[in-house]
Amino acid sequence: MAGETGDGNKHIETNSAMSPKYKLTYFDLRGLAEPLRFLLAYGDIEYEDSRFTFEQWPEMKKSMPFGKVPVLEVDGQALHQSMAMTRYFAKQLKLTGDDDWEAMLCDIMVDTMNDFRMQVTGYYYEPNEETKEKKKEVLFNETMPFYLERLDEEVKKNDGHFVKGKLTWADLAIVAMIDFMEDQLQTKFTDNYSNLKAIKEKVLDLPQIKAWVERRPKTNY
Amino acid sequence: MAGETGDGNKHIETNSAMSPKYKLTYFDLRGLAEPLRFLLAYGDIEYEDSRFTFEQWPEMKKSMPFGKVPVLEVDGQALHQSMAMTRYFAKQLKLTGDDDWEAMLCDIMVDTMNDFRMQVTGYYYEPNEETKEKKKEVLFNETMPFYLERLDEEVKKNDGHFVKGKLTWADLAIVAMIDFMEDQLQTKFTDNYSNLKAIKEKVLDLPQIKAWVERRPKTNY
Numbered sequence: 001m002a003g004e005t006g007d008g009n010k011h012i013e014t015n016s017a018m019s020p021k022y023k024l025t026y027f028d029l030r031g032l033a034e035p036l037r038f039l040l041a042y043g044d045i046e047y048e049d050s051r052f053t054f055e056q057w058p059e060m061k062k063s064m065p066f067g068k069v070p071v072l073e074v075d076g077q078a079l080h081q082s083m084a085m086t087r088y089f090a091k092q093l094k095l096t097g098d099d100d101w102e103a104m105l106c107d108i109m110v111d112t113m114n115d116f117r118m119q120v121t122g123y124y125y126e127p128n129e130e131t132k133e134k135k136k137e138v139l140f141n142e143t144m145p146f147y148l149e150r151l152d153e154e155v156k157k158n159d160g161h162f163v164k165g166k167l168t169w170a171d172l173a174i175v176a177m178i179d180f181m182e183d184q185l186q187t188k189f190t191d192n193y194s195n196l197k198a199i200k201e202k203v204l205d206l207p208q209i210k211a212w213v214e215r216r217p218k219t220n221y
Numbered sequence: 222m223a224g225e226t227g228d229g230n231k232h233i234e235t236n237s238a239m240s241p242k243y244k245l246t247y248f249d250l251r252g253l254a255e256p257l258r259f260l261l262a263y264g265d266i267e268y269e270d271s272r273f274t275f276e277q278w279p280e281m282k283k284s285m286p287f288g289k290v291p292v293l294e295v296d297g298q299a300l301h302q303s304m305a306m307t308r309y310f311a312k313q314l315k316l317t318g319d320d321d322w323e324a325m326l327c328d329i330m331v332d333t334m335n336d337f338r339m340q341v342t343g344y345y346y347e348p349n350e351e352t353k354e355k356k357k358e359v360l361f362n363e364t365m366p367f368y369l370e371r372l373d374e375e376v377k378k379n380d381g382h383f384v385k386g387k388l389t390w391a392d393l394a395i396v397a398m399i400d401f402m403e404d405q406l407q408t409k410f411t412d413n414y415s416n417l418k419a420i421k422e423k424v425l426d427l428p429q430i431k432a433w434v435e436r437r438p439k440t441n442y
Contacts, residue, residue, distance in 0.1 A: 079329065080329065081332040085329075088321060088322070088328075100313065101309070104305050104306065104308065108301065108302040111304065111305055150286075
């Protein structure tokens with residue numbers, strides 16, 4: 001089954017003494033769940049990758065904490081807020097840098113990418129066609145170059161990574177976001193930014209990520 | 222000077238060996254800077270509380286990393302993303318719970334409150350009067366009760382705090398947000414939610430927070 005991977009022998013600390021049972025619930029999309037899926041893949045952590053349709057959502061929504069997904073059930077306890085959960089697994093997998101300072105630098109990069117993502121989402125889901133056209137112009141001509149230039153510069157000055165020349169969850173989470181946003185916008189927007197393109201390729205070439213990308217369900221974004 | 226407080230003898234670990242020099246730059250508002258200011262006040266951490274006017278912003282914006290504030294300079298290095306920085310100080314002050322799991326629970330609560338804050342911000346800064354009126358209706362009749370009921374329930378089931386019956390940065394950061402959002406919306410929206418009202422009062426009654434609230438510049442929100 002998609003998402004059920006690995007040998008499950010990694011001990012992930014939780015409030016449960018034994019290796020917990022994970023179930024991730026989200027749309028049949030990469031989207032907000034994909035950074036977490038990247039971390040779970042990287043750590044060979046077994047989970048049930050439960051996907052629902054847009055038609056099912058209004059009913060599903062009622063049972064979700066704070067009405068949002070992705071939701072991760074850990075031994076039946078439903079957690080939400082994807083970045084908080086992704087950070088938790090990053091800590092278990094020693095992907096938050098060498099100290100609290102570097103952990104903060106990871107958070108800064110992830111939150112910055114998330115700000116950018118929200119601009120893309122605001123355009124993508126805009127229901128009014130006229131407003132959407134205006135948003136598209138601002139997004140493509142202003143927002144995207146603004147963020148991409150600066151993110152590219154961060155990778156350049158951090159020796160090919162987002163934080164201090166080493167692999168952190170910032171690399172994994174941001175590349176997971178780039179990966180779905182490029183499909184959402186139907187443009188490989190990192191192609192003109194050599195440092196971003198390089199870290200994207202580096203992450204997608206990690207054996208566990210490569211294997212996940214190959215076996216994951218094919219979705220529009 | 223407002224914001225320069227405490228004896229500065231607490232050692233906060235950073236990349237600098239000596240106690241670093243902090244300068245916080247933001248509008249003359251509580252807003253997004255206030256959770257960080259609450260943490261700094263709680264820790265008796267000295268900093269320069271630099272505030273600028275709306276008129277100065279277009280020019281200031283150009284020199285800010287990713288064009289946003291609050292920015293915290295640490296020995297001259299400009300950091301952004303307020304929640305990432307607030308979490309960093311929370312760690313130094315042992316306010317992230319007892320383990321990684323509780324740290325995640327803090328993050329979940331803070332991110333949830335931040336989602337709610339963004340809905341309020343989306344209404345508050347809506348330039349079109351007609352659209353704003355519609356947003357107000359949704360905000361007051363749907364969004365606010367939705368979030369407030371659930372946040373109130375979290376405090377109830379966590380014995381008077383947001384996480385596991387103990388003081389964490391989730392309490393401080395969320396109350397800092399409630400504090401300015403209530404003034405922004407000109408309604409004490411926690412008054413009808415006894416558990417939220419109680420944690421608000423508890424945090425505002427902490428000696429260091431009480432002292433900060435008394436001496437901070439008076440602002441609309």
